[in-house]
Amino acid sequence: MLLSPAERQYLYDSLVQNPPIRPDARNVFQCRPLEATTTFLPSSNGSARLRMTDGAECIVSVKSKVVKTADTPNLLEVDVDVQGYRDDSNFVATLKYNLSSLLHKNFPFEALKLTSRYSYKLFIDCIVMSNTSYPLTIISMAIYLALKTTKLPKLVSEVDDVNVEEQPTFSDDWEDAKTLGEATGSDFQPPVFITLGVIGSSLLFDPSLEEEQVLENGLIVSFYDGKAQTPLQNINLALNSNKNNYKGLKSTHIVSAISMVNKYCGMIIHALDTLIDQDEGDGQVF
């Protein structure tokens, strides 16, 4: 996206003020509103669809497969498809890498264990139907919703099969299926990513397309287990931009990013959980 020099200057001057004046007057810690639906794909174990007011839309499906634990190096596989980008493009590869590393580092894998030989393997497929700003946050929130609502069939055969060669068998009744949270027996909260824009001394949550064009730097911070986690890295959020304003990152930015994420991300998780509670038992897509 190309801005005229006057527009760019206006946006930059507004955003470097303290407190920054964002084009839509959002607070620095305020995300754009979302619309979400869960559990609407009938052939998936879990699914979610997330839409942003600017038209960005993402669908995530979680499917499962029973595998031999010993033969499988990772029990989670993430695939990302962005409309308008080649699968081997840098943009898609970076998104995929970030999401994979986020989930591999912060996931309760014991929830996927079936027996001493077998495990569930989860395939997380994300489709970004349209995007304007950097889609990492919206994808990771959709993954959160999909994983939270993922239901896996209940195992009815023996758990201990070290000495007996036995194929796992499952309950026919879908009502018996358990969510990952029920399987772990604890409050299961998948990790999420938050994108932050850096401009002047301020950090902006969830920068919009216009804001991305004038940012001095970008940060992606992951949030899991109630606090900011790794991976945490800086990134150029503006695509195809000539990076007029691109600058280095101060260490104070990272510190304040972590404290902001610690302070406000809990609320995002809370909002996502509230939506899942509302959505229970309602299989409508639109």
Place this chain on the structure above:
Amino acid sequence: MDVSDVISISKPSIARTNVIDSDVEMSDTETNGAEQTSIVTPGELVTDDPVWMKGHGTYFLNDNIYSSVAGNVSRVNRLLSVIPLRGKYQPETGDHVVGRITEVGNKRWKVDIGAKQDAILMLGSVNLPGGVLRRKSESDELQMRNFLKEGDLLNAEVQSVFSNGSASLHTRSLKYGKLRNGIFLTVPSRLVVKSKNHTHKLSGDVSVILGINGFIWLSKTSTSNFTNNESNIAGNRVQSAIDGQGSYNPGVGSVSITRLEEESSWEIYSDKNEFIPTTVRDTITRYYNVIRALSYGELGITDQRITMGYQASLQYANVGKLVDKDAMEQICDDVITNEKMRGNL
């Protein structure tokens, strides 16, 4: 601190439009020959009556006329057409539009105005520095990027529309030209109501240009553009003399006979913003969110509605709250109630 201060996540709402008439009811109304509009979807039978001529948005198959777009049926004499609810902007001569330069070419600029094709702005259709009476020269052709370059926003008028639907623009008036001191947003082009004037001064030192193509420019009301006094012209002369030092500016030093010449200094192609106070920036964000709310509620956008929406938005002290769905609906409701009370509806 409330969760909704950070993010609001809601379930998608079911479309709020009224139930669309069924085919049966429609054919009833057609036999009555009533001059009324109804909504049709692509592939829907509009009429099997052979008296109608097929217009835009329809196709003809086996003596029946079907709709090819989703929209309102319009009947003018014997001509039947369907006006699409959504779609690309279709330029018409005389439209005041806002556009963004996409390409600089041979004696012309290509301008994105949200139509099917980019519009054309000829070098001869702009005010060149130095005034209208000056002939455009070869050196003008060589330095077209100094006037307008890729990414620049401008407002212009559609001069003519070619047979393939693309438009030719001109900026030969002081109200047209490069845009500065503000922010750009788009709404669906159908929402902008055509009127005599598309540049409006709003309260709070903010101006808005409502391009008919749905491109909107919100800016600080310029001090120079709307005043028309001697001191301003004198100021411009001084300014252009300063600007002119060491650079190309024919006509600036000569005696001028029209104000247009005075205004048409290099200043009109400047990329520099004026000083914009924080209060004005805050007001602009409020208008920005009000226009977005009107667009969300599918309300036609006029300056009265923007003003009414602005008044309605004042109940939200925190302007950032206006991005939420509830707040946007509230503003649209308030605007409609207000109009009903005034008897505009």
